[in-house]
Amino acid sequence: MVSGHQLFDRDSSCLLVIDVQQYFLDKLPEDQRQPLVARIAWLMRVARALDIPIIATAEDIANDGPLVADLVEELPAGSTVHDKMIFGLTGQPSILDDVEHTGRSEFVIVGLETDVCVAHSAIGLMGRGHRVAVIDDATASPPPHHAYGIARLSATGAVITSVKGIYYEWIRDLPTMYRVRPQLGDQMPPGLTL
Numbered sequence: 001m002v003s004g005h006q007l008f009d010r011d012s013s014c015l016l017v018i019d020v021q022q023y024f025l026d027k028l029p030e031d032q033r034q035p036l037v038a039r040i041a042w043l044m045r046v047a048r049a050l051d052i053p054i055i056a057t058a059e060d061i062a063n064d065g066p067l068v069a070d071l072v073e074e075l076p077a078g079s080t081v082h083d084k085m086i087f088g089l090t091g092q093p094s095i096l097d098d099v100e101h102t103g104r105s106e107f108v109i110v111g112l113e114t115d116v117c118v119a120h121s122a123i124g125l126m127g128r129g130h131r132v133a134v135i136d137d138a139t140a141s142p143p144p145h146h147a148y149g150i151a152r153l154s155a156t157g158a159v160i161t162s163v164k165g166i167y168y169e170w171i172r173d174l175p176t177m178y179r180v181r182p183q184l185g186d187q188m189p190p191g192l193t194l
Contacts, residue, residue: 088120114151
């Protein structure tokens with residue numbers, strides 16, 4: 001098993017975007033919703049610029065609605081948003097197949113809700129021998145449940161980091177940074193300073 005203290009590598013990583021649906025966003029304090037979506041969208045642009053696979057889910061689409069449009073726009077062409085019917089994505093064979101077909105061993109998780117679907121998915125992936133990073137400022141649950149989820153994930157061995165932190169782990173050097181920055185747009189998401 002690889003040490004949990006090494007940096008996440010873009011060539012080993014896959015970004016998982018979990019259940020960012022209006023149904024779940026509406027449970028958050030109003031001032032948190034748009035900034036959260038903006039940070040996730042920006043990180044998706046980073047992943048695309050670095051050829052990092054992105055897998056997206058939406059829980060029970062028929063009842064809870066689709067992935068929000070701002071994030072659908074950031075998915076690579078031809079992507080499928082998985083209709084997730086189990087809280088932890090490793091419990092649904094169709095999603096697990098897509099995860100395994102990436103050939104990646106490191107999974108970076110953003111989305112909703114931290115203490116349920118994010119936690120169950122992260123714990124399931126770690127149980128399968130993968131390294132997992134949960135992005136604290138790109139995941140959410142209604143207070144105080146986000147904090148409970150982050151504490152649980154940290155205790156189970158997930159790496160807890162930030163959008164800025166994973167960005168620099170993936171970028172790793174100045175030539176890559178100079179190549180990628182123009183692809184990310186001029187607008188920085190709220191709360192993000194590089």
